[in-house]
Structure formats: C-alpha cells, structure tokens
Amino acid sequence: MNFKKKEMYDYIVVGLGVAGWSFLQQLDENRQNYVVFDNQSQQSTRIAGGMFNPVILKRFTPAWKAHEWLKYALLQFQKAELQYGQKYIHYIDIYRKLTGVEEQNNWVAASDKPVLSEYMKDIVFESIDGIEAPFGFGVLQGTGIVNVAQLLNDVATDLKRHHKLFEADFNYEQLQIFPDYVSYGDIKARKIVFAEGFGIKRNPFFKHLPLTGTKGEMLMIETEADIPYIVKSNVFIAPNVARKGQYYVGATYNWEDKTNIPTTAARKHLESKLQKLLHRPYKVVQQKAGIRPTVIDRRPLAGKHPDYQNVAVLNGMGTRGVILAPATAKQLFQYLEFDMPMLKEVDIRRFSKFSD
Ligand SMILES: Cc1cc2nc3c(=O)[nH]c(=O)nc-3n(C[C@H](O)[C@H](O)[C@H](O)COP(=O)(O)OP(=O)(O)OC[C@H]3O[C@@H](n4cnc5c(N)ncnc54)[C@H](O)[C@@H]3O)c2cc1C
Structure with a gap:
C-alpha cells in the first residue's frame, strides 16, 4: 500500500468494524485526515445480524440509551447511504412469539409505557409460513436490520481508492508516542484511536480494561x-x-x-x-x-490512555454495536478535540482501578 506522502495526519484508526467506521464518520464530518489499519482478525461486525431494536425482548424493558441513540445511529447510516448510493437500512418489524397468557399480559402492560409504546404495538394472531404461535406475536415497529457487512465492504473499497486503508496487522511495538503526536513507521498523526473489538486483548495500552468477550x-x-x-x-x-x-x-x-x-x-x-x-x-x-466485545458492566469503552493524551480507545459495543457505536464515537471525538465531557457510563475512567 502506497500512502500519499503527508507531513502529519490527524488520526490513525486501528480497526474497521462498526466502531472504527463510526469514528471515521466523525473525522469526515470534521474534515480530519486519517489512515486506517485493519487485519480482519475479528469478525464481529461482519457476521452480526445487524439488527436494531431498542427493546429487551426477554423482559420488555428499554435497552440502555437505545431509544435516544438509535435516532443518531440511523442518521449516520443514512449519510453513508447517500455517500455510497446504497441501501443499508431495512426497516423490518419484529414478531416476538408469546409463550402464554402471562406474557400476553406483560406485553400489553409494557406497551403502554413511555418509550416502549413507540415500538411495542398490538398482539397479532397472523399466521407466518411454517411458524405457529397459539398465543400470538407481539409486534415491534421502528426496528430492522442494517447491512453492516455491505457497508464495511463499501467503506473499505472507498478507503483503498483514496489510499487510506492499510490492510495489515497493527504492530503495537512499533508505535512511538510523543507529547504532540504519534508515529508508526513513516506515518505520523496527531492522535491514534484503537477500535479493535475483541482484538483489544493484544493491545498493551488497553488490554487491562475489563472487556470479557x-x-x-x-x-x-x-x-x-x-x-x-x-x-x-x-x-x-x-x-x-x-x-x-x-x-x-x-x-x-x-x-x-x-x-x-x-x-x-x-x-x-x-x-x-x-x-x-x-x-x-x-x-x-x-x-x-x-x-x-462485551464489558463487565455492559457499557461501551471510550477514552484516553491515562499516561498518553493522544492514545484513545473506542470499544465495548457488546451486543448492540449498531445502536451504540455512532453516538459513542461522537462523544469520543468531541472529548478528544474539544474536551467535552463524555457520559461517565462510557468513559474508561470508571475502571481506573484496573490500570494500577
Ligand atoms: C453472532 C453475532 C450477532 C450479533 N448481532 C448483532 C445485531 O444483530 N445487532 C447489533 O447491533 N450487534 C450485534 N452483534 C454485536 C456487534 O457485532 C458488535 O457490537 C460490533 O460488531 C462490535 O464492533 P467493533 O467495531 O467494536 O468490533 P469488530 O467488528 O470486531 O471490529 C474490530 C476490527 O478491528 C480489527 N483489528 C483488531 N485488532 C487489530 C490489529 N492489531 N491490527 C489491525 N486491525 C485489527 C479487526 O480485524 C476488526 O475488523 C452481534 C455479534 C455477534 C458475534
């Protein structure tokens, strides 16, 4: 891969899953220049169902931040649709098969509550080809699938065309960190963001974080x-x-x-x-x-390394990368560039005892 010679990039991003892509969206919106490393060692985003659904279907409760952040996520995916001329977002209702009268009652009670009422609709007794439901289906609307695998393919093709993607393993030992920039071989950048999913376990700067997987x-x-x-x-x-x-x-x-x-x-x-x-x-x-990339407290991981202000992490999207990654990436970018505070629930400083 031949990089265009450049004095200094704004960012190096390691990892092109939904988290890395979400950060690139922030960089593009803010006219930052960057290069990306990806080795395809992790497959989470590429094999994910890509479903978006803000309701926990076991208990009929809202998932953390999902209602608020889904709107932002869909905006970001729509932007990508315009950019690449593709359809990634597919709105598809979810039919939750109900198991008995108790679940029917729980469904009706939950579907009256704020937030949940936007998604949880009527119980229907519609027959679906090959699937029986004697107690009916609770219908969820405003849900669907983002074709994240297709999106990542399109993003990678575009990055390659612009000589911004390095399809290679990022070798942590070769990273040099200076007060105002980092360097990796010939590449210099103001900052580096690691978004390696479960690959974080090999990252000497952030492997201490309690990401279990x-x-x-x-x-x-x-x-x-x-x-x-x-x-x-x-x-x-x-x-x-x-x-x-x-x-x-x-x-x-x-x-x-x-x-x-x-x-x-x-x-x-x-x-x-x-x-x-x-x-x-x-x-x-x-x-x-x-x-x-699941975390012990089921919240994303974003923030700076305690010793290096220009080394950051974006990870921990768990089971809901489609909904959580875009808004978490926005928080991280605003924190790194404008020193805006992040939600304490996503900030890795909540785990500072792990870095001792
Ligand atoms: C079976 C399954 C189903 C799922 N279904 C859904 C769903 O329906 N909806 C939903 O929202 N979420 C779902 N998820 C969760 C979702 O996939 C994750 O939250 C999300 O993909 C995490 O994205 P990520 O970018 O953090 O990590 P990843 O997608 O793993 O991306 C990390 C990238 O970094 C690269 N990398 C790592 N280390 C290095 C290195 N040293 N050098 C270079 N590159 C490196 C990896 O190769 C990879 O490409 C599912 C997950 C699984 C496994």
Whole structure:
C-alpha cells in the first residue's frame, strides 16, 4: 500500500468494524485526515445480524440509551447511504412469539409505557409460513436490520481508492508516542484511536480494561418458507437483506471459547431451537462465529490512555454495536478535540482501578 506522502495526519484508526467506521464518520464530518489499519482478525461486525431494536425482548424493558441513540445511529447510516448510493437500512418489524397468557399480559402492560409504546404495538394472531404461535406475536415497529457487512465492504473499497486503508496487522511495538503526536513507521498523526473489538486483548495500552468477550455463532439457512419479518422466539430468524430466500438464525452466547471458529455444538444448539420454531424444510448454507466485545458492566469503552493524551480507545459495543457505536464515537471525538465531557457510563475512567 502506497500512502500519499503527508507531513502529519490527524488520526490513525486501528480497526474497521462498526466502531472504527463510526469514528471515521466523525473525522469526515470534521474534515480530519486519517489512515486506517485493519487485519480482519475479528469478525464481529461482519457476521452480526445487524439488527436494531431498542427493546429487551426477554423482559420488555428499554435497552440502555437505545431509544435516544438509535435516532443518531440511523442518521449516520443514512449519510453513508447517500455517500455510497446504497441501501443499508431495512426497516423490518419484529414478531416476538408469546409463550402464554402471562406474557400476553406483560406485553400489553409494557406497551403502554413511555418509550416502549413507540415500538411495542398490538398482539397479532397472523399466521407466518411454517411458524405457529397459539398465543400470538407481539409486534415491534421502528426496528430492522442494517447491512453492516455491505457497508464495511463499501467503506473499505472507498478507503483503498483514496489510499487510506492499510490492510495489515497493527504492530503495537512499533508505535512511538510523543507529547504532540504519534508515529508508526513513516506515518505520523496527531492522535491514534484503537477500535479493535475483541482484538483489544493484544493491545498493551488497553488490554487491562475489563472487556470479557462473548462468542456468538449464527447460521444462514435457505428455506421455501416466506418469512417477511424478524421472528424472535428462543432464536431469531431474520431475512437476509442481501439475498432473498435466505434467513439468518442466531445467535449463541458462549463466555468460555474466545476463538472465531464455528463449532458443531453451536450448530446443533441453534438447529434444535430452529426446528421447534420453523416447521418447514431448510438447508444450512453457512455458519459463522465472532466475539462480541462485551464489558463487565455492559457499557461501551471510550477514552484516553491515562499516561498518553493522544492514545484513545473506542470499544465495548457488546451486543448492540449498531445502536451504540455512532453516538459513542461522537462523544469520543468531541472529548478528544474539544474536551467535552463524555457520559461517565462510557468513559474508561470508571475502571481506573484496573490500570494500577
Ligand atoms: C453472532 C453475532 C450477532 C450479533 N448481532 C448483532 C445485531 O444483530 N445487532 C447489533 O447491533 N450487534 C450485534 N452483534 C454485536 C456487534 O457485532 C458488535 O457490537 C460490533 O460488531 C462490535 O464492533 P467493533 O467495531 O467494536 O468490533 P469488530 O467488528 O470486531 O471490529 C474490530 C476490527 O478491528 C480489527 N483489528 C483488531 N485488532 C487489530 C490489529 N492489531 N491490527 C489491525 N486491525 C485489527 C479487526 O480485524 C476488526 O475488523 C452481534 C455479534 C455477534 C458475534
């Protein structure tokens, strides 16, 4: 990769998942110049379902900040749609299969509450091809899927065209930090932002942060059943927005295994749940695994290294990268450039005892 010779970049960004991309949006909006490193070692964003849904579907409660931040996230994805001339946002209702009278009552009670009422609508007894629901489905609106994999491909192509993407492993040992800038080989930048997802575990500057990581596996299936919604029961079935007739089935949660390798156990687990939900033949055409960058307190991680003002982190998007990453990136940028305070819930200083 030949970089255009430049005296000094504003930023080096390490990691092109939804977090890194969200930070690039801030840089573009603020006319900052930058280079990006990505080694594709982590797959979280690329294999994610890309669903956005501000309601926790187990308990029928609002997810933290999701209602407020979803609006901002959708704005950022819309900007990308205009920039690349592609459709990334697909509004699709979620049909939550209800298990009995108690859940029906809980649904009705929750759907009257502020915030939740914007998404949680009526209970319907509509039949969906191959899926039975004797107690009906609670319908969620304003939800959907962002085709983040397609977005990242388009972003990478564009960055390459402008000689801004280094498709390589970032070697932490080669980073030199000076009071006013950092340097990496021939590249100099005012600041560096690390957004490596679970790859943070190799980062000597931030590996102390309590990011545990939760492996998730998903299946892509083909079936003749026509399922126009995202159906949520013990698993999600969601239309593959990139390919008609294909459906995403997921996902698993594993806190022990930290590899990106698909397992037979996860496939069996997902298929056993799928067979209880979908009574039509299907074929598994793909299985993928990734590590969600989950944090012990389930909040994002953003901030500066305690010893180096020009070394920052953007991570910890957990299970809701689509909703959380754009607004967290905005907070981090405003903090780094204008010294505006970040929410204390995202600021890594809440974990200062871990850096001792
Ligand atoms: C199965 C599954 C389903 C999910 N479903 C959803 C969903 O429906 N909706 C939702 O909002 N979220 C979902 N998530 C969570 C979501 O994927 C994450 O919150 C999000 O992708 C995290 O993004 P990230 O950019 O922090 O990390 P990543 O996507 O992992 O990106 C980090 C990038 O940094 C690169 N990198 C790391 N180290 C280095 C290095 N040393 N040098 C160069 N590059 C490096 C990696 O290769 C990678 O490209 C799901 C996750 C999984 C696993």
